[in-house]
Amino acid sequence: MISMIATEHLTKDYKQDRGVFDLNLNIKQGTIVGIVGKNGAGKMTTMRLLMGFLHPTGGHSEICGLDSWTEAARTKKLIGYVPGEIAFPDTKSGETFLNDQLALLRASKDQYVNELIQRFKIDLTAEIKRMSKGMKQKTALVCAFMTRAPLLLLDEPTTGLDPVMRDAFIDLILQVKANGTTVFLSSHMFNELERTCDRILFLRDGKIVDTITPEKFKEIHNHQRVTIQAIDAAGYKLLVKSRFEQVKTEPNSREVTVLIQRDQMPALLKQLEDVAISDISIDTQTLDNYFEKELAVH
Amino acid sequence: MSFPLLKQTFKANFSVWGLTTLIMSILLGQLMAMKETVTLVGPMFYGMLAPALVALFVVIAGNRILAGQVDQGSMAYIMTAPIRRTTVAITQMVYMIGSLIATYGIMTVVAVAVNHLVDAGFKTAVLVNLNFGAFMVALAFAGIMFAASAIFNRTKYAMGTGGLLIIAFILLAIIGSFSNYGVKGLDAVQNLTIVSLFDFKNIMLEGSKWLPKLAGLAGVAVATFGIGTTVFAKKDLPL
Amino acid sequence: MGKESLPVQTMARAAVQDMLVPSVKSIKERRMKTQAALKIDHLTKDFGHGRGIFDVSFEVYPGEVFGFLGPNGAGKTTTIRHIMGFTKPGHGSVTVQGLDATTAYSQVMKHVGYLPGEVALPESVTGWKFIKTAQQMRHVKDDGYLKKLIEMFDLDLSVNTKQMSLGNKRKLAVIAAFLADPEILILDEPTSGLDPAMQETFINFMVSEKRRGKTILLSSHIFPEVEATCDRIAIIKDGRIVSQVDANKLQSKDKKTFELFFANQAALQQAGNELGGTIEHDHLDVTVPNDKLTQFFNSQLKGRQVTRLNEVKFDLEKYFLDFYRTDKVFKTI
Numbered sequence: 001m002i003s004m005i006a007t008e009h010l011t012k013d014y015k016q017d018r019g020v021f022d023l024n025l026n027i028k029q030g031t032i033v034g035i036v037g038k039n040g041a042g043k044m045t046t047m048r049l050l051m052g053f054l055h056p057t058g059g060h061s062e063i064c065g066l067d068s069w070t071e072a073a074r075t076k077k078l079i080g081y082v083p084g085e086i087a088f089p090d091t092k093s094g095e096t097f098l099n100d101q102l103a104l105l106r107a108s109k110d111q112y113v114n115e116l117i118q119r120f121k122i123d124l125t126a127e128i129k130r131m132s133k134g135m136k137q138k139t140a141l142v143c144a145f146m147t148r149a150p151l152l153l154l155d156e157p158t159t160g161l162d163p164v165m166r167d168a169f170i171d172l173i174l175q176v177k178a179n180g181t182t183v184f185l186s187s188h189m190f191n192e193l194e195r196t197c198d199r200i201l202f203l204r205d206g207k208i209v210d211t212i213t214p215e216k217f218k219e220i221h222n223h224q225r226v227t228i229q230a231i232d233a234a235g236y237k238l239l240v241k242s243r244f245e246q247v248k249t250e251p252n253s254r255e256v257t258v259l260i261q262r263d264q265m266p267a268l269l270k271q272l273e274d275v276a277i278s279d280i281s282i283d284t285q286t287l288d289n290y291f292e293k294e295l296a297v298h
Numbered sequence: 299m300s301f302p303l304l305k306q307t308f309k310a311n312f313s314v315w316g317l318t319t320l321i322m323s324i325l326l327g328q329l330m331a332m333k334e335t336v337t338l339v340g341p342m343f344y345g346m347l348a349p350a351l352v353a354l355f356v357v358i359a360g361n362r363i364l365a366g367q368v369d370q371g372s373m374a375y376i377m378t379a380p381i382r383r384t385t386v387a388i389t390q391m392v393y394m395i396g397s398l399i400a401t402y403g404i405m406t407v408v409a410v411a412v413n414h415l416v417d418a419g420f421k422t423a424v425l426v427n428l429n430f431g432a433f434m435v436a437l438a439f440a441g442i443m444f445a446a447s448a449i450f451n452r453t454k455y456a457m458g459t460g461g462l463l464i465i466a467f468i469l470l471a472i473i474g475s476f477s478n479y480g481v482k483g484l485d486a487v488q489n490l491t492i493v494s495l496f497d498f499k500n501i502m503l504e505g506s507k508w509l510p511k512l513a514g515l516a517g518v519a520v521a522t523f524g525i526g527t528t529v530f531a532k533k534d535l536p537l
Numbered sequence: 538m539g540k541e542s543l544p545v546q547t548m549a550r551a552a553v554q555d556m557l558v559p560s561v562k563s564i565k566e567r568r569m570k571t572q573a574a575l576k577i578d579h580l581t582k583d584f585g586h587g588r589g590i591f592d593v594s595f596e597v598y599p600g601e602v603f604g605f606l607g608p609n610g611a612g613k614t615t616t617i618r619h620i621m622g623f624t625k626p627g628h629g630s631v632t633v634q635g636l637d638a639t640t641a642y643s644q645v646m647k648h649v650g651y652l653p654g655e656v657a658l659p660e661s662v663t664g665w666k667f668i669k670t671a672q673q674m675r676h677v678k679d680d681g682y683l684k685k686l687i688e689m690f691d692l693d694l695s696v697n698t699k700q701m702s703l704g705n706k707r708k709l710a711v712i713a714a715f716l717a718d719p720e721i722l723i724l725d726e727p728t729s730g731l732d733p734a735m736q737e738t739f740i741n742f743m744v745s746e747k748r749r750g751k752t753i754l755l756s757s758h759i760f761p762e763v764e765a766t767c768d769r770i771a772i773i774k775d776g777r778i779v780s781q782v783d784a785n786k787l788q789s790k791d792k793k794t795f796e797l798f799f800a801n802q803a804a805l806q807q808a809g810n811e812l813g814g815t816i817e818h819d820h821l822d823v824t825v826p827n828d829k830l831t832q833f834f835n836s837q838l839k840g841r842q843v844t845r846l847n848e849v850k851f852d853l854e855k856y857f858l859d860f861y862r863t864d865k866v867f868k869t870i
Contacts, residue, residue, distance in 0.1 A: 018700070038732045040702025053377065053535040073382040081378045083537055086655070087371025090310060095870055103302035104379040114869035123610060124868050125586055133654050133726060134609030134758070143375065159730040160654070162608045162758045163854050164861035188732050224847075231831065265846050272834040280793065280830060282848035288733050 001028045004182040009059030020045045020206040032183040034193035037203035043186040044084045047155045080144035084155035086136045095124040107147045116142040133160035154185035190287035223285035227257040235275035307393045311359040318355035319401045323408045330412045344498040352436040357461045360443030363390040365456035374537035387527040394440045402433035431496040434515040441522030448526035467491045574752035579629035590776040602753040604767035608861045612776040613756045650719035654726040656710040664694030671713040682718040704735045721752045760854040772860045788851035797821045800842035
């Protein structure tokens with residue numbers, strides 16, 4: 001299978017530990033890879049390097065075998081891009097913008113563009129100046145998808161989208177994946193990544209520190225987070241002393257949050273037979289929870 | 299060159315171009331129709347008004363075609379097309395040069411027509427040369443603004459360098475022009491501004507010194523457009 | 538308040554419980570006594586072609602967080618622009634603390650802090666410089682609240698805005714927008730594009746401001762933050778308010794619903810008979826009041842061969858999802 005994105009020691013050093021460092025990616029055709037991390041972790045820099053907007057200070061990256069810096073113009077034929085910052089040219093309406101963009105991309109209008117417009121419910125006649133963040137983002141999505149590019153680089157594509165539009169986006173990703181399209185996207189909405197991605201890369205301070213595969217998704221979801229509030233100090237003590245993995249303890253409110261595997265539930269219930277509780281909250285562990293610790297690190 | 303991009307740039311800047319050209323043409327026509335045509339058309343129009351007015355268009359459009367769109371982020375949509383950055387820069391350069399040719403072409407037509415209508419007494423060749431000289435000033439301005447716009451990712455820096463330099467040149471030209479009215483010490487000021495490379499007096503006297511001077515302006519234009527295009531092709535873009 | 542020192546997570550949760558304390562009755566009483574901090578009255582602005590907002594009315598009371606939700610392009614930002622006096626109403630009016638938002642614009646600004654969805658900060662100034670300018674513009678003399686904000690958002694103000702990440706820029710924008718300690722906060726999608734840790738910080742900010750009696754209008758697409766903060770929610774669709782709900786009524790916080798799975802059918806049947814609830818082919822759904830939780834876990838579940846247990850939580854997003862759907866056909870190109 002062809003590598004749609006391949007980077008070797010890709011580095012953009014902005015000094016003061018900012019930038020992207022020694023990135024080695026190999027994204028095969030037809031896969032969907034997500035990239036997550038705090039604001040400022042280097043997601044946008046990675047996207048810009050792949051787009052050939054930034055000159056790497058070290059290493060290099062290739063799009064379908066073409067160097068993303070020296071062959072930038074040729075790689076663009078293969079890429080549909082949603083920039084991380086929403087900014088539109090000063091054209092009149094969404095309609096003029098899409099028409100201009102089609103002309104620029106030397107693509108012709110076809111049924112697919114109109115399908116996308118319906119899918120994202122875009123009012124083309126609305127003035128660009130009066131468009132809200134979400135409306136612009138939807139138009140940017142149409143722009144990235146409309147040429148049926150084999151590779152999509154999407155930098156926080158769902159920012160500002162309402163829930164139904166987020167779902168429409170996920171459906172579309174799964175649909176293009178079925179057609180063999182490769183997608184590399186960044187997001188803060190972990191659940192949408194989970195529904196679409198073959199793997200998720202976790203970026204911290206410009207380095208990939210963790211990769212989450214479907215097996216790991218399963219393992220993460222096979223855990224439950226249980227927050228228990230004890231009525232009395234004795235109960236709290238019992239919970240703190242229990243053998244379950246403790247995520248958080250709050251002595252003031254006598255709350256303990258534990259992380260258990262699903263099959264540990266009977267054991268936890270056994271423990272709860274001896275604790276007087278005023279509140280309990282049980283959640284399946286999510287990627288948010290999983291990343292919480294990593295995200296909290298400054 | 300990318301025609302779709304050229305079309306976009308043309309549309310986006312049409313109003314500022316149209317307005318500048320319209321005002322300049324009307325002013326020129328008016329001044330030519332008045333009595334003291336030589337002073338009004340010479341030092342007043344070609345010495346001051348023409349460079350100042352065209353600078354409006356050059357600075358606004360010049361900033362918008364590169365730095366403005368990079369700063370705003372909308373350049374991302376141009377850069378997603380399979381167009382080389384050099385092509386983007388050259389297309390925008392072609393736009394700048396083309397619209398200035400159009401502006402001064404229209405002005406030449408206006409000048410020649412008004413000259414015939416009111417019998418202002420200019421030779422057609424003088425009017426053509428005057429407009430050609432003024433065009434060269436505008437071209438050098440455009441080059442300076444283009445280079446600034448290509449080098450910087452921020453509008454304010456592009457304006458603060460290119461725009462400011464152009465305004466400085468115009469102000470110096472205006473200050474220097476007082477030497478025409480007898481303020482002798484100001485002669486030296488003329489040497490500080492590229493506007494003085496357009497020797498309208500010599501053209502009006504039908505001399506021959508003016509043409510080599512214009513080569514200086516051409517040199518500025520070639521250098522700045524060249525630098526701008528090269529830098530734009532190589533720099534990091536925050537898109 | 539001693540609670541201020543509690544770690545982040547607890548504060549948010551405690552606040553959620555807090556907000557659920559006042560009964561519906563007490564809210565109604567409060568409404569009768571107090572004047573609305575923000576009153577949108579039959580507001581209409583027709584942009585033509587069916588665009589705009591039409592006959593929008595709602596009131597936000599002091600100390601309340603009002604969720605303002607709706608699909609992209611439904612008119613949230615347009616409504617907010619009216620509140621800020623940026624747009625003149627076609628019909629109807631907006632009143633802020635009894636002042637007309639259109640005519641008494643400058644006075645209204647003294648009461649309102651506004652955080653726009655898209656924040657543009659000047660480049661190349663330090664955070665401090667930016668804050669100082671904002672302070673001077675608003676004639677703020679007292680630094681006390683500013684210090685609190687800086688501490689809460691944990692922002693290094695000596696950094697140049699150019700070097701700030703999106704999250705830090707947004708933090709700076711919030712501090713600048715609210716340093717005058719206005720009574721009314723207008724937040725337009727404050728956390729879109731921010732990482733979950735930052736979203737949490739914002740939730741805590743809103744919760745603590747609400748406790749201080751602030752009135753907050755929150756437009757958002759991110760349901761966890763709406764759930765954690767809002768007292769009432771209005772949905773706007775195609776420029777019209779289509780639903781207004783009391784968030785406290787949607788989900789009862791004084792009982793829990795669990796999904797219980799058992800080792801075998803017999804245990805499931807027996808539990809169904811003895812615990813009540815409803816059997817859903819392979820599991821049992823049981824609702825337990827909070828004050829019966831101890832009894833439930835201490836004795837009722839004892840020896841029942843429970844293999845798995847999940848909590849069924851109310852899903853605000855699901856509840857509202859239908860309002861976001863539309864079968865409109867859009868113009869093609």
